[in-house]
Amino acid sequence: MSLRVFILAGEPSGDRLGGALMAGLKQLEPSVRFDGIGGALMAEQGLVSRFPMDELSVMGLAEVLPKYRHLKRRIRETAEAVLETKPDVLITIDSPDFSLRVARLVKEQSDIRTVHYVAPSVWAWRPKRAAKMAEVIDHVLALLPFEPPYMEAAGMDCDFVGHPVVAEPRATEAEIAAFREAFALSDAPFVLALPGSRRSEVSRLAPEFGGALAGFSIAHPQYRIVVPAAAPVAPLVREALRGWPEGTVLVDPGLFDPSTAKAHKRAAFAGAELALAASGTVSLELAASATPMVVAYKFQWLTWQIMKRMALIDTVTLVNLVSDTRVVPECLGPDCTPQAIAAELEKLAAEPHAQREAMALTMERLGLGGEAPGLRAARAVLERLPVK
Incomplete structure (x- = not known):
């Protein structure tokens, strides 16, 4: 049976991470099937987004308030889609206001494994966010090498997978x-x-x-x-x-x-x-x-x-x-x-x-000279999946 992944991103930076992660998963598990929400780079890897990602690319209180009801409906719709399709893993990428709300609704009604890509900066401020996140997230993929201990202390699995900046092409x-x-x-x-x-x-x-x-x-x-x-x-x-x-x-x-x-x-x-x-x-x-x-x-x-x-x-x-x-x-x-x-x-x-x-x-x-971050992230996801 092929691996089924529900993956969602809410902004361009998340789409870049998601596209690289999907490419890595396809390399390691060629039969993988994707569902979810993403942008152009995730579409290149085979994702048919359930709705346009840019509906979620809203920042700031003044911008969010007029769209609050619509965003709340999208959160509910996305969670319902995850519960209906019963993937092997739900991967949420950054955009915590959207991602973690979806994960919470999913966890309230299932035991679907949840992975969040990009650790919150609890090392900088608001350290209690890690404990709150641990209520709905099983596994974190971290961009910075000093982040795993903070996530693990809150009760989540966590792997440092490298920062995408190391995979960017250099000017000639x-x-x-x-x-x-x-x-x-x-x-x-x-x-x-x-x-x-x-x-x-x-x-x-x-x-x-x-x-x-x-x-x-x-x-x-x-x-x-x-x-x-x-x-x-x-x-x-x-x-x-x-x-x-x-x-x-x-x-x-x-x-x-x-x-x-x-x-x-x-x-x-x-x-x-x-x-x-x-x-x-x-x-x-x-x-x-x-x-x-x-x-x-x-x-x-x-x-x-x-x-x-x-x-x-x-x-x-x-x-x-x-x-x-x-x-x-x-x-x-x-x-x-x-x-x-x-x-x-x-x-x-x-x-x-x-x-x-x-x-x-x-x-x-940050991982320069090592395995590409997207491939490292994919490997971390697969290695932590429960054995069926």
């Missing part, structure tokens, strides 16, 4: 040369500016980043500024750059075919001398390209006050956490000012190589 010299030519950069050194992928982030960070880079450019006129925008916020970024230093280059992925857009992004990351980035997984993308960085983030006042009181860690940058160093400087909250950021950029320009060892160690610890 030809791609970097083509990128420089396409954006008239010649052989000038350039600094990347990455003010986030959400509208709220860009609105808060672009003025601070622009001010910092204006000051940096006065002291270092040889540097160009390159801003690879995320597609959903590219128009907003274009508007925000009006007050930035003259000659700033916007890389808008919407102006190119998908393959060229990805190549330009790879080349921008690999070709930069320095980077100024919003806090988030982008620090790992920069580390993969060995690009030294300053991380900055400006929070709403109330969010910052809550975070200060609840945080369990002294850094938000994954490179610092995974390498167990503090080499990547951070300008967070009230320290996210043009003056403070410019000062850190100045220090980084003077000593850009100090972060390289920590970045290489980060990539090694």
